[in-house]
Amino acid sequence: MSDLIPLYAQIEDTTLEAMASKGIVRRGRADAANVQFEAIGADEIVGKVEGATVRLDDKGLAKARCSCPAATICRHKIAVVFALRTQAGEPPATPAVEIDWPARLAAFDRKVLQGAVGKTGLREAIRLLALAETTTIEPGQLSLRVMLKSNAEEIEVAIPAEGDFNAVVSGLPERRRPAGHAAAILAARRHFGHDAIELDEPEPATDQKGFVPDGPLLAVMRDTLCRAYAQGFAVPSRALEERLMLLAVSSRAEAMPRLSTSLRRIAEGLEQRRLRNVNHDAAELLREIAFSHALLHALSQTNDDARLRRLAGTVRAEYEPIGDINLIGLGATIFETIAGAVGVTGHFVEPATGRRFTTTLARGTTHDTRFDPRDAYRNQAIWGQTLARLASASFRLSGAQASSTGRLSLSQTSRAEAIQPFKPDRESVAAWTVDHNAPLADLVHLSWPMLAGHLSRCFAPSLDSPxxxxxxxxxxxSRIAPVAFDDLTQRLRWPLMDASGAWLSLTLDHDDEGRGLGARRIAALEAALGDAGNKRPFAIVAMARPEAGRMVLEPMALWGETQSSLDFPERSPAQAGDVVSRIMAGLRRTVAQFAPPPPADITMRQTSQLLGNGVDALIGFAESGLHASARERLLVPLAKTYQLASLDPLAQLLSRTTATSHNNDTASAALAAAQGLFTMQSFTSRLQVWS
Incomplete structure (x- = not known):
């Protein structure tokens, strides 16, 4: 029998679930009966299942290869492992010798861990452990299951009873495994009473008042960003991703947290591109590289201490105590990111200051079938209550901790007290706007032109602040028109009029991606507005955000006799074909009688199109590897077009790109042009208001 069979047959279910998920393991178990082995040799095992070919060698399951496009441990690899169990015979129900986990973990001392992941990796592991709000340690028959749960994600790692650091497994992306595995080992060591591991020299405290950028480090970062543009779009490589991550977690980069965070995002974007992730957005990757490049330039050219501190970002703990605060729940929304994270976010406001806060229940991947955001909203406890109760209540949060961006910690030391249902009425909410200098004046709006001005200021681009x-x-x-659904664009439009007769439009996209959030929200909104038993809402809570050169308002909650959340309606939306649907179909046909359609803004549309063409051209130039023919074909005509359109600053930036010959200089000029394009897009984003 091949020596490789026991190597894989002894992998227990706990380890497999840590590397993939319970759902994938369950599917792999079902597929095991269909596995056909082409070869079982001393150096390699080759198995086929449902057209996919799996190759296993002595490097372990994490290094196994499969012909399917899955970027992580797939069900085909799991199926082959189960088939090998059958070959070897199922292992006994209990191990012959009880595992001495304290002794096992004692072998992973500081020297071993630092040798395995490096000083920067060990520093990142210590940070991950510090951010973990809860840790779970579960000994199994042949492995130790470790779960680190933070506000942003949940890391699950399996530490086997034998083997070195490379034997530790998880479902983390390859670039994150070293630090994630080391963090799990640190948590397990702490659980079994071992001394905490620290770096071999203390980290110097950063004095923000005397912050001075590291010139050589900025030069290295600038060169790496130019490579990311010149090579990452054409031939993405793992080496470039690792280089960016090493720069991001270096001790000197930690003094510039905004830059460090951006480098991480670029590494993640390049990884998505290399793995051909369907959710990869080339324009967003270019935006992030251009932003980092501009931030580096500003840091290297600025001598003003105050601006340097703003550019670098505040070096502070993830959360800081802010004492006891009174909050009002504005509602909650479900989200799913391009990277696969899924969760629910609650939105709150502090009436004394007007400051907005959020808190999130999330998982880093949709593969975690144990987490459902709707179930978490209704049943998972935060601060001793559920988010479903707090999202529509006024309460005092004692022992609150918050980040600089307003994210509230889910620490168990914080408690929600004096909870009262929040029952707004039009008079009390309108009173918040009487004094334009009042804390809540920027939250509640009666005039759409004033709202447009507020959002323009709120989303104005600036390097000095996130x-x-x-x-x-x-x-x-003052008036609510019926909803209108555009079958061509698959977008719902909901016109609202203010007291002066100005109109704006709330929108919802009907998308079938992910969990179909857009379709669910549209159905919930139509059901709420079409129910004759409910009066029209007097207020709408909406989320405003810039999108592709325009300002978008998406309804989140309706305030009327009751508060209704589109993501969490009190009852399921009615099915198509019923009375409500027929009523809504009639309202759609007559919507023009209630609200005039928004006028076509030809000038803004043409400007937006020109800016979009510039972004596409710079992406195409990068995908060509900065080839001279692509420059002549894409950038030279575009520079002339911008000059004719009176966009002289953009024309000059593109002309610099066409005038350079060295690759790094060309990439640097192209990134400067990209930053100019994205900045212009931000300035032209505005909320459309019409009469």
């Missing part, structure tokens, strides 16, 4: 991703606003319309 961009605002989304902003909740409360709209108090």
């Amino acid at each position: 961009a605002v991703a989304a902003q909740p606003v409360v709209l108090l319309p």
